[in-house]
Amino acid sequence: MHDGIHVENAGIPSVTICTDRFIPTAKGMAKMWGSEDYPTIFTQHPIENMNREQLRQRAEELAPQVVGVLVGGQ
Amino acid sequence: MQDVGETTTVVWNDALEAIERCYELGWGDGLPLVPPTQGRVAQFLEAAGKASSEVVGEIPERRREITAGKVAANAVMAGCLPEYMPVVLAATEAMLAPLFNLVGPSSSMGGSAVLVIVNGPVAQKIGVNSRNNLFGPGNRANATIGRAIRLILMNACAAIPGLFDRSVIGHPGKYTYCIAEAESETHWNPLHVERGFKPGQSTVTVFASESPRQVRSVGHPEAILHAIADTASSLGTNMSTSGSVGSRDAGVRQGEIVVTVAGNSALWQDWTKKQVRDHLYARIRRSVADLKTAQVFPGEVEPGDEERYVSLIPEPEDILLIFAGGEESNMSSVIPSWGPKVGSTAVTREVK
Structure with a gap:
């Protein structure tokens, strides 16, 4: 979140992907930096036990949302 | 700010x-x-x-x-x-x-x-x-x-x-x-x-x-150090998990460790702190076979993996050894770092 917010503030469109168990932490960090509207995509927790193929599949599912935020100005 | x-x-x-x-x-x-x-x-x-x-x-x-x-x-x-x-x-x-x-x-x-x-x-x-x-x-x-x-x-x-x-x-x-x-x-x-x-x-x-892991070995110095090294080498510490150990190709980059030694210091009269550290450093390690079984390293266990070891501490100086604890017995403790040394390093400051 911290890095994404700073990249965004530097003028480079960004989006952060975060698992849903970390929603309070992500929102807390955005609030701390005065960026409550910073675009964050939440995905189902956990991902740490996934193998490469499962992780790729999750990334493909999220890709349209990422593109939507980056080029759609959402 | x-x-x-x-x-x-x-x-x-x-x-x-x-x-x-x-x-x-x-x-x-x-x-x-x-x-x-x-x-x-x-x-x-x-x-x-x-x-x-x-x-x-x-x-x-x-x-x-x-x-x-x-x-x-x-x-x-x-x-x-x-x-x-x-x-x-x-x-x-x-x-x-x-x-x-x-x-x-x-x-x-x-x-x-x-x-x-x-x-x-x-x-x-x-x-x-x-x-x-x-x-x-x-x-x-x-x-x-x-x-x-x-x-x-x-x-x-x-x-x-x-x-x-x-x-x-x-x-x-x-x-x-x-x-x-x-x-x-x-x-x-x-x-x-x-x-x-x-x-x-x-x-x-x-x-x-x-947290401190208590070490109850109270015999002669070599026996105590054997038990300390065994405790410090256990799978499941932050020093022996994948995030710390990383790739074998990247070299050793695990964390520091605090070791407390209690009891009567006369037991250690023939040992300097450096000797204790060197002795422990050579023994705080884990076999590649164990690290693969624990999925710290990827891949199946192969012939020879049982005899190949990975050190869990970067340098002997990364063992912070202190004499502390009750006089009643030569018990010790092992306190593993939170993570690899690149993630956090012990810092000393003067009290003014």
Whole structure:
């Protein structure tokens, strides 16, 4: 979140992907930096036990949302 | 830097009401706090010769500047005496040093506490316990200095459990975790002298770490060191998991470790600290076969993996050895780091 917010503030469109168990932490960090509207995509927790193929599949599912935020100005 | 931390002034009628009000404000670790009255906080600042607004350090990722006033308020709430303030200040300064990388160990799922080791004359002067029950209850300086550090982390550095402190299980040292070395009871050079300070200087060393693992081997030195090395090599520490061990190609980059040795120092008369460290360093390791079985390394166990070892400590000097604990028995403890050395490094600061 911290890095994404700073990249965004530097003028480079960004989006952060975060698992849903970390929603309070992500929102807390955005609030701390005065960026409550910073675009964050939440995905189902956990991902740490996934193998490469499962992780790729999750990334493909999220890709349209990422593109939507980056080029759609959402 | 903008300080987004809040300062709150509250009026109360009696002490119990004040304690309850502290709970309502969300301050603290769950135990009752000493109300930080303006007079008491001023007394602590005076003891340290500090102005309230003086900046001790910062945690830039959370936009927080930590002032002496905030350190004093939390030291009061923890139950410290004014004369403990220089130690609390030095420990705060140390954990806010860039090498310590506080944002990592204070937020990580791995869950560390900040171990505070006090060395030099100040330990005896203010009565920091280095002997029986040094990690346990019953001594004001140990209990309240360690607690003050936790309160500073929570109240001033925003390390709030469930918010920015995402420790999955935590550990009891997160309430308080402060010890001293029994310097006068051993021929070994104390930790702060090994780290470049003079014997007459007082220091604190902060170390982001797991809880102590007790080692009950009490025989001759080689047997004790064998048990310490075995404990330090166990799978499941932050030093032997994938995030720390990493790729075999990347070289060793695991963490530091604190080892406490108790009892009668005469047992160690033929050993220097360096000899102990070298002996342990050669034995704190794990086979590639074990690391593969634990899925620290990828792939199936292959012939020869049982005989190939990976060291879990970067250098012998990364073993912080101290003589501390009760005189009753030669028991020891192993305190693994929170993570790899690149993630957080022990920092020593002089107590002024």
